[in-house]
Amino acid sequence: MPQDRLAALQAAVSRHCPEKVTHTAFDFLTLYRTGTVTDPVLVVYEPRIYIVVQGQKILHLHDQPLPYGEGEYLISTLDLPVSGQITRASAERPYLALCISFSSTEMEQLLRESQSALSRQARKLTLRKENSSPISAMGVSRITDDLLDALLRLVGLLARNSDQKFLAQLYKKELLYLFLHGQQGHVLQETAHLQSDLSRINRAIIHLRHHFQERFEIGTLVKIAGMGQSSFYKRFGELTGMTPLQYRTKLRLQEARRLMVHEEMSAASAGFQVGYDSPSQFSREYRKTFARPPQADLQHIRRMGVDAYTAQHEDVWF
Structure with a gap:
């Protein structure tokens, strides 16, 4: 990864994010910064693409560590409760990051419009080799040169006064295309298919998030997912690293x-x-x-x- 372009992205994010959280003019783009390390905090990571521009953090997925830092991105495709901690940040060199939200509808449309140069099986093999996550609904990869260039163009739009939002949607589409055909592309593909295991488990998770205070029978979640009980347990564990309980x-x-x-x-x-x-x-x-x-x-x-x-x-x- 060319260090000059990474440095340019760091400077751009820092310039447009003077406070801890900056909700930009683009509804899908949020910028973050902090000048201190943090204690572990339990949060729920929503389906998003998270890119660390500077610094480092570590997530714990049910006691399994997942570090990621400068020049890496994390894709989360399910609502996942994790313990998060920023481990590298200072006033002189703050932790900088950006977040890109997406919907299953966007992924579905993009899949219809584009043809992949890689086969589905090839993407699966790439993921198994390079994805460092212990679960399949969340993984970390290195930012490629193409992604870095696209991110620079997107963040650079924040300094422009005209045609921002129109161009931002085009740049977002380019970024999603690159992520879709990257190391974790097959996971993003799963979000676009209503009958995929990931989408089925997601429906059960949505119910669980709305009714977690209540007693429930596992059969209720199995029925909502529309799966057999054994396959539901197996896929839930593979995707989240946890049992439903x-x-x-x-x-x-x-x-x-x-x-x-x-x-x-x-x-x-x-x-x-x-x-x-x-x-x-x-x-x-x-x-x-x-x-x-x-x-x-x-x-x-x-x-x-x-x-x-x-x-x-x-x-x-x-």
Whole structure:
């Protein structure tokens, strides 16, 4: 990767992102920066393309580490609860990143309009060889020269006053095309097909995210996905790195922590609110996830300052 072009992209992102989070004039593009490393924070990564321009961070997918940093991009195709931590950042050389959102409809249209130079099987072999993720719905790859050039053109549009949004949509289409035919292209293809395993699991995950406080039978999720039970369990684990119950636990604990910090709810009430009948089970699982029991964790956050804690959530979201 030519260092001069990477340096140009770093300068452009830094110039257009003076604060922690910048929602740009393009609704699909968000810029991020932070000048400090962060503690691990549990967040949910939505389907997006995340590109680190400068610095480094690490995600933990159900205790499996996934580092990615300068000159790398991460594609997430499902809503995944992960622990995120920025591990390389300073005031002199801040962590810089950008996020590109996309929809399954966009991918479907792009697939109809384009023909791949690589076969589906070739893309699968490339992914197995180079994707460093322990799960198949999220992976890290190096930015290619073509991607770097396209990103430079897109960010460069932010300095222009005319035809920004029209050209931005064209540049976005170019970027999605390049990602679609890159190392993780076959995963993006799966998002465009309603009957793919990824789309089926995603429907179950959407239901789980809306009903995680409730008791549920695994058969409900299997029915929503429209799969056999054994294949549902197998594909859910391959795509998320978790069982459905482990996924639900992550969502429950994240919401309980939010209730304690921002709603000033007691640990017992927060645990009950998110679906726990047993305070001891809630405390045990909370400590396993956040390394401290609920009350000690709340005291730690208050010592840090709620504003600082909230800022860290914004930082590690990307």
